Every structure is written in C-alpha cells, then in structure tokens.
Amino acid sequence: MTTQLSEHITTEHTEMAEVLVKIVRDKHLWLEQRQQNQPLASFKSLLKPSDRSFYDALNTGKAAFILECKKASPSKGLIRDVFDLDYIASVYKQYANAISILTDEKYFQGNFEFIPQVRNQVTQPILCKDFMIDTYQVYLARHYGADAILLMLSVLDDETYQTLAQVAHQLNMGILTEASNEAELERAVALQAKVIGINNRNLRDLTTDLNRTKALAPKLPKGTTIISESGIYTHRQVRDLSAYAQGFLIGSSLMSEQNLEIAVRRVILGENKVCGLTRPNDAAQAYRAGAVYGGLIFVEASPRYTTPESARVTMAGAPLKYVGVFQNHTVEEVAQIAHELQLSAVQLHGNEDQAYVNQLRKALSADIAIWKAYAVSDQLPAPLAQHIDRHLYDSKVGQQSGGTGQTFDWQQLTQVEGVMLAGGLSPENAKEAAALGCNGLDFNSGVESAPGIKDTDKLQQAFQKIRDY
Incomplete structure (x- = not known):
C-alpha cells in the first residue's frame, strides 16, 4: 500500500x-x-x-x-x-x-x-x-x-x-x-x-x-x-x-x-456574566447555566448591594471569575476590595475618567482587569482610550443607568471587539443579543424573580438561547 x-x-x-x-x-x-x-x-x-x-x-x-x-x-x-x-x-x-x-x-x-x-x-x-x-x-x-x-x-x-x-x-x-x-x-x-x-x-x-x-x-x-x-x-x-x-x-x-x-x-458560549449576585446558590446556578463571570455590586444605592463580607460568602458558591461593580469609589477603596476578594476584574459604573483609570491601573495588580461601563440613551458615549480591558454598554433611562431592565438600540454598536453588552437582557432576547458577536452578555434583572434573587429557569433558558446557533 x-x-x-x-x-x-x-x-x-x-x-x-x-x-x-x-x-x-x-x-x-x-x-x-x-x-x-x-x-x-x-x-x-x-x-x-x-x-x-x-x-x-x-x-x-x-x-x-x-x-x-x-x-x-x-x-x-x-x-x-x-x-x-x-x-x-x-x-x-x-x-x-x-x-x-x-x-x-x-x-x-x-x-x-x-x-x-x-x-x-x-x-x-x-x-x-x-x-x-x-x-x-x-x-x-x-x-x-x-x-x-x-x-x-x-x-x-x-x-x-x-x-x-x-x-x-x-x-x-x-x-x-x-x-x-x-x-x-x-x-x-x-x-x-x-x-x-x-x-x-x-x-x-x-x-x-x-x-x-x-x-x-x-x-x-x-x-x-x-x-x-x-x-x-x-x-x-x-x-x-x-x-x-x-x-x-x-x-x-x-x-x-x-x-x-x-x-x-x-469559545462555545462567550464570556458571559450574571451580575447582581447576592447568594451562593445564585452563583452556583449562574455557573451551572454556563456563565464565566459573576458580578458583585458594591454600590449602596443598588437593590443588589453586597458588602465585601457577604460577597465572600456568595463567591464560595461557585468558581466563577468575579467582577466587582463600583461607582465613584476612591481608587483606594476599589483596590482594597479587589485585592481582598481576589477579583478577576473591577467594573466602573460612575463618572470615572481617564486620569482615574490611570491611577487605578497603578494601584491594581496586573492580573485584575478594568472594565468601564457606559450609560447609553440616544447615542453611544466615546469609550476611554487606555487601560480598559472591556467596554460595557448599559441602558440609561432618565437618570438611572444600569439595572433598568431596558435595552438600548443595539444598532449603535458598530464595534463589538472587547465589548460586553448589558441592559435588559433576558431569555427573550438572548439569542439576538448573542448574535451581535460581543465578547459577552451581562445578565441581571432579566434572569431574576425579584431584585437580587436569580431565577434558575430563566438562567437556563438564557444560556440555552445563547447556544442556539
């Protein structure tokens, strides 16, 4: 032969x-x-x-x-x-x-x-x-x-x-x-x-x-x-x-x-995140559904607010990569919590500008990523240029940005590389959102039965929709 x-x-x-x-x-x-x-x-x-x-x-x-x-x-x-x-x-x-x-x-x-x-x-x-x-x-x-x-x-x-x-x-x-x-x-x-x-x-x-x-x-x-x-x-x-x-x-x-x-x-599902985790069981359900990231909100005004102590309990529920959500905190506060909890990333939801990010980058260890959230209403804000590992676009309704349960016009997204998509994501629109090709989707209220309480069925359905291609 x-x-x-x-x-x-x-x-x-x-x-x-x-x-x-x-x-x-x-x-x-x-x-x-x-x-x-x-x-x-x-x-x-x-x-x-x-x-x-x-x-x-x-x-x-x-x-x-x-x-x-x-x-x-x-x-x-x-x-x-x-x-x-x-x-x-x-x-x-x-x-x-x-x-x-x-x-x-x-x-x-x-x-x-x-x-x-x-x-x-x-x-x-x-x-x-x-x-x-x-x-x-x-x-x-x-x-x-x-x-x-x-x-x-x-x-x-x-x-x-x-x-x-x-x-x-x-x-x-x-x-x-x-x-x-x-x-x-x-x-x-x-x-x-x-x-x-x-x-x-x-x-x-x-x-x-x-x-x-x-x-x-x-x-x-x-x-x-x-x-x-x-x-x-x-x-x-x-x-x-x-x-x-x-x-x-x-x-x-x-x-x-x-x-x-x-x-x-x-590779198969994308780098998806379930945000607003407040309980270890919810972290476990998010992980079981297919999430890569779990979001912990350290903003007191949020109905999903968690303290570093409570966050540690939540984190014990599943081996997700955890992202801390901050809004107009001092650089020192963000760095302290990030290092204390060994977060994978910090997500900035306030008025943090490039100078703030530059300072924060120096204060964080190299293995902690920086994500910047932008509130979108009529048009997409210009992203910060340096030291941002992920740009997260979320909906703004009135004066509230994030946690609105509303989507924004996705047609505004001309660039999806390095982008996380948030705002009103649910099992109903997860397939369409995933098809945009962003790095990942960021779920919150759309997979809940009540603020801070994740719904197992909705989580499963959302990730099944993501895999439907």
Whole structure:
C-alpha cells in the first residue's frame, strides 16, 4: 500500500512537506514495529462495529464541536504539561459533540490507550486523530474503541484513501476527511466524503488563516458537513465562521488553558456574566447555566448591594471569575476590595475618567482587569482610550443607568471587539443579543424573580438561547 504527499503540497508547500514526509516515514517504521508487537490477527476477529455515530453526532442542527485531547504538537511543542485525561473528559462530556484524541506518539505524545480511558467516561463518539496510512491503523483504532478516524488528503493518494475508508465504514466508523487547499477539496468531493475538515493552517509556514474556511467552504456541495480546523480561539471567531461551517475542531487553544471549563465556555458560549449576585446558590446556578463571570455590586444605592463580607460568602458558591461593580469609589477603596476578594476584574459604573483609570491601573495588580461601563440613551458615549480591558454598554433611562431592565438600540454598536453588552437582557432576547458577536452578555434583572434573587429557569433558558446557533 503506497502513501504519497499530494502534488499541491510537494510543489507549493515544500518546507512543511519535508516535515510531513518525515512524519509519514516515521509512521511506516512505527507500523512495522507495532504490527510485530501487536499483530492484526491477535485482535481483528474480536472487533465489533462502532455503536456511536460520528455523523449523527455532528448533525444536530446546531454548530457542532469536536473538542480535542492534545498534549503536544510539532509546531507548539508541549501544550499541556499536566495531561489529566479524566479531568479533560469531565469537561468535554458537557459540551462536545465528539471528542478527538491524538494517538501519534512521536510528534504529539499521544497514545492509543488514551481512547478507552476517555471513551469509558463519555457518551460521545471518539475520533482517533493520527497519520493514517495503512488499514492496520484503522483496525487498531477500532480495537481501542475509536468511533471515527481522520484521513488527511495531504498524505494519502485516492486509492489508499478509498481502501482505508472502506475498512472504516465496514466497522461502522465515521471519517473526518481533511483538506488544506482547493486541490484536496476537489479530491474530497470526488471521493464522496461526508464530513470534510478544512484546515486553516498554512502547511508551508504553520500560520493559520481563518479566511481559508470562508474561501473553500462555498465550493463544497450542499449536504456536506464542513468542519473548520485550526486557529480557533474565540467565540467571535466561531460566530463568524458558523455561516460557513457546520462544526469546529478545537484543540490547542483549549489545551493551553489551565482552567479548561472556563476555556470551553469562552469559545462555545462567550464570556458571559450574571451580575447582581447576592447568594451562593445564585452563583452556583449562574455557573451551572454556563456563565464565566459573576458580578458583585458594591454600590449602596443598588437593590443588589453586597458588602465585601457577604460577597465572600456568595463567591464560595461557585468558581466563577468575579467582577466587582463600583461607582465613584476612591481608587483606594476599589483596590482594597479587589485585592481582598481576589477579583478577576473591577467594573466602573460612575463618572470615572481617564486620569482615574490611570491611577487605578497603578494601584491594581496586573492580573485584575478594568472594565468601564457606559450609560447609553440616544447615542453611544466615546469609550476611554487606555487601560480598559472591556467596554460595557448599559441602558440609561432618565437618570438611572444600569439595572433598568431596558435595552438600548443595539444598532449603535458598530464595534463589538472587547465589548460586553448589558441592559435588559433576558431569555427573550438572548439569542439576538448573542448574535451581535460581543465578547459577552451581562445578565441581571432579566434572569431574576425579584431584585437580587436569580431565577434558575430563566438562567437556563438564557444560556440555552445563547447556544442556539
């Protein structure tokens, strides 16, 4: 059985082609050794067809996520030094449509043993991601419990692809067919691939360009499930690409984050906040619904006012990233509370100007972000220019800004990068608000049964609407 690099890669991507040639050459050596140590005859007769459909898992009518277990890669080196598969599985099983596992040992520090370790803890189909060049690998992947395999057209000729695909389908396994350029895309279509992964990585210099998905996806026939791969780090990117792809394969950007739960939420749901938390149970419900941030209001005039002592009790309810809301406090007061409670961010809701922010930045430790809230009525106020990590736009009704339960005209938002949207957000408008592409939504009265009392059903409904894309 022969394996060759596609013509397009050998001519236009020679530098990376050399790496691929080396990987494939090493894979042949690995194959020879593995087949001696674990002959196909020793397990082939024991194989049973997969009972988890990769194709069905990706076709739910919503954007699908293949979340990846990846310890290292040739381009990044070691990505996740503490590679706790049980922890990774416990997070991924809540969000993934399918779970990808790297099994290549030499270049990705993978292992086939990883497959059953994860599969036994989840209900999703498992994709074995490796440099498949021989039918032995397909049988081996199924032996360890894989429900699908990756076939890369950059390293396979059409005949070998068809041979591997035939074995996979005999075992009821799905196939993710990867194409990294137009020539491979045409081959994938001719080979009648059901699920085509468009690799956004440039195989010459390893850079990523998400426009590759936008350029290639429209060339595929209707009915093809398109997966965008590589270079996806933010929810805004996912929203943008969801007009072109039905799903996303995300690995490195998640694996490089220590807090995997928060990292997955950020990409799939956005950096959403539930503000005005006054009880630990409400913090727990906000976290359970999918929030990244919890808001604690230290403004005495607010019906959701909390003291630092009470806030500490609330914070014990859930591992949210907590944001303190302040209004015309002194720099010293803000810094003291922020450090005392180890807040992730401080949100300024008063008349704080650039000079105030400059002072505050010096007073806060570098890991505490500064958010500035702007009251919007007829038009969007000009944002402060320096040391602001998030710009939060909230409604102003009469003299009251924030906590009004009213929305403002979202058409005024011409820039959504680095923006949190607040003001009258509820389950009724959460889907529309999320579609704007802001960094996150800030819920408060719209998910309450009474001021400061969050409603579990409304929280769940709001986050279900956010995920409805």
